[in-house]
Amino acid sequence: MTTINIEHTSRWFGNVVAVNDVTMTVGPGVTGLLGPNGAGKSTLINMMAGFLAPSTGTVTLDGEQIWRNESVYRQIGIVPERESMYDFLTGLDFVVANAELHGLGAKAARAALATVEMEYAQDRKIATYSKGMRQRVKMASALVHDPSVLLLDEPFNGMDPRQRMQLMDLLRRMGATGRTVLFSSHILEEVEQLASHIEVIVAGRHAASGDFRKIRRLMTDRPHRYLVRSSDDRALAAALIADPSTAGIEVDIAEGALRIQAVDFGRFTELLPRVAREHSIRLLAVSPSDESLESVFSYLVAA
Amino acid sequence: MYNPTVARLTYRALLGRRRAAILFVLPALLIVIAAAVRGFNGVDDQVASDVLGGFALATMVPLIGVIAGTGAIGPEIDDGSIVYLLSKPVKRSTIIFTKLIVAIAVTMAFSAIPTFIAGYILNGNGQQIAIAYTVAALVASIAYSALFLLLGTVSRHAVVIGLVYALVWETLFGSLVAGARTLSVQQWSLALAQKIGDGTTITSDVGLPLAVVLLVGVSVVATWYAGQKLRTLTLAGEE
Numbered sequence: 001m002t003t004i005n006i007e008h009t010s011r012w013f014g015n016v017v018a019v020n021d022v023t024m025t026v027g028p029g030v031t032g033l034l035g036p037n038g039a040g041k042s043t044l045i046n047m048m049a050g051f052l053a054p055s056t057g058t059v060t061l062d063g064e065q066i067w068r069n070e071s072v073y074r075q076i077g078i079v080p081e082r083e084s085m086y087d088f089l090t091g092l093d094f095v096v097a098n099a100e101l102h103g104l105g106a107k108a109a110r111a112a113l114a115t116v117e118m119e120y121a122q123d124r125k126i127a128t129y130s131k132g133m134r135q136r137v138k139m140a141s142a143l144v145h146d147p148s149v150l151l152l153d154e155p156f157n158g159m160d161p162r163q164r165m166q167l168m169d170l171l172r173r174m175g176a177t178g179r180t181v182l183f184s185s186h187i188l189e190e191v192e193q194l195a196s197h198i199e200v201i202v203a204g205r206h207a208a209s210g211d212f213r214k215i216r217r218l219m220t221d222r223p224h225r226y227l228v229r230s231s232d233d234r235a236l237a238a239a240l241i242a243d244p245s246t247a248g249i250e251v252d253i254a255e256g257a258l259r260i261q262a263v264d265f266g267r268f269t270e271l272l273p274r275v276a277r278e279h280s281i282r283l284l285a286v287s288p289s290d291e292s293l294e295s296v297f298s299y300l301v302a303a
Numbered sequence: 304m305y306n307p308t309v310a311r312l313t314y315r316a317l318l319g320r321r322r323a324a325i326l327f328v329l330p331a332l333l334i335v336i337a338a339a340v341r342g343f344n345g346v347d348d349q350v351a352s353d354v355l356g357g358f359a360l361a362t363m364v365p366l367i368g369v370i371a372g373t374g375a376i377g378p379e380i381d382d383g384s385i386v387y388l389l390s391k392p393v394k395r396s397t398i399i400f401t402k403l404i405v406a407i408a409v410t411m412a413f414s415a416i417p418t419f420i421a422g423y424i425l426n427g428n429g430q431q432i433a434i435a436y437t438v439a440a441l442v443a444s445i446a447y448s449a450l451f452l453l454l455g456t457v458s459r460h461a462v463v464i465g466l467v468y469a470l471v472w473e474t475l476f477g478s479l480v481a482g483a484r485t486l487s488v489q490q491w492s493l494a495l496a497q498k499i500g501d502g503t504t505i506t507s508d509v510g511l512p513l514a515v516v517l518l519v520g521v522s523v524v525a526t527w528y529a530g531q532k533l534r535t536l537t538l539a540g541e542e
Contacts, residue, residue: 050389088316101308101309
């Protein structure tokens with residue numbers, strides 16, 4: 001049972017606040033750190049990995065401070081986001097070197113390479129590897145000492161669907177055996193498929209925490225905006241505003257379209273086609289106008 | 304203090320890069336020059352001393368020191384692969400010390416050995432000139448490695464700064480401004496060479512006791528500080 005505790009931790013670079021007063025606990029199982037690009041996920045992971053000092057607050061592993069404490073690496077395995085490795089080595093040489101630095105030997109290295117199914121390419125130079133292969137060798141180097149905590153920064157970036165599934169399987173298995181696995185991602189679906197617990201970070205702040213159903217609901221329950229074109233905009237507007245799922249409608253004359261704000265996502269998606277059919281109005285276009293991930297996240301922050 | 308795995312990785316990184324070509328080119332050049340001088344000029348102690356002092360010790364040793372010292376750690380910090388060393392239960396001072404040993408070994412191998420060969424070609428070690436400059440190169444290798452290794456941990460422009468120091472400070476200022484010579488690894492190591500040689504063909508501006516104190520002091524302090532820098536090295540994310 002290994003737990004990472006982050007307490008009232010902030011980190012700034014000059015004038016820029018990358019992480020702003022975050023408090024969270026990462027325990028056994030798979031945790032997804034979700035947030036848009038630039039939200040501070042990497043900064044947070046770097047602090048958990050002991051590569052960055054918190055400006056204020058504490059980051060501890062089972063009560064022990066992580067920053068400037070090399071002994072924590074007996075328990076932590078790290079899969080960095082950056083691609084650069086010792087490209088002039090073969091995969092096997094690289095993992096063996098990582099094992100030796102933990103005081104282990106080639107046996108542990110071979111076992112780790114087998115875990116990530118990279119034995120077939122272990123004698124090739126890393127320089128010749130594809131992105132997915134690099135990712136797996138990085139995994140092997142992080143797993144070589146059988147750590148109880150695994151930190152992965154954007155591990156699925158650049159992976160093809162098959163590799164993604166394999167890695168998800170592996171992380172799931174690690175989580176199931178009681179290890180503390182934390183990975184970051186900016187893709188909700190990825191996190192949803194893998195993590196039993198989700199922490200959402202937006203603009204350096206801890207925006208939400210919980211299981212994926214709770215997060216999913218938070219995300220779908222927010223007000224949605226749609227741009228709708230139809231054969232009779234005003235008649236459609238009149239019919240829609242009568243229903244409580246709609247909070248506001250604007251007739252955009254210049255655009256020749258309706259701007260609709262819906263408050264009950266589920267009900268509105270069912271209401272719109274029904275109303276159109278009942279009034280014999282043809283829907284020409286229905287497009288969500290704020291579906292970008294950033295807007296979803298910024299809603300979460302405000303919530 | 305010394306970690307063989309860190310050493311192996313450092314050797315392979317140092318000698319596997321394209322930059323390493325300079326490590327072979329400069330000594331080869333020195334030996335070619337020595338052979339040419341001997342061929343055209345015959346044996347002349349003063350000329351031998353001028354070639355070894357002017358090219359080997361003033362230019363080649365610091366340049367090789369820059370390549371080996373900064374190359375032992377700089378590229379790993381630049382591209383972030385140092386993460387794989389830092390995320391291990393290995394003391395940061397062990398990492399620095401090991402890299403220093405590797406940088407010293409490489410600098411010595413590529414500067415002191417060719418200096419000795421060139422000295423032998425030039426005048427067959429007459430007046431102990433070959434030995435004297437070889438010892439100077441060995442000693443300078445230690446100080447340069449420590450200095451440039453530190454530079455590699457504090458600046459992303461370590462190679463440029465190192466080259467400026469090696470070429471402008473040691474070579475240009477050292478020959479123009481007297482005061483600059485007191486703060487010159489080259490002069491410190493020359494003080495040793497002067498002691499070994501006959502004392503007339505090789506001269507240093509710095510007395511031997513001061514030279515030894517400065518050599519040891521600079522090497523120790525630079526290494527200690529590099530270890531401190533590595534302990535608090537922050538790997539900024541890409542955000």
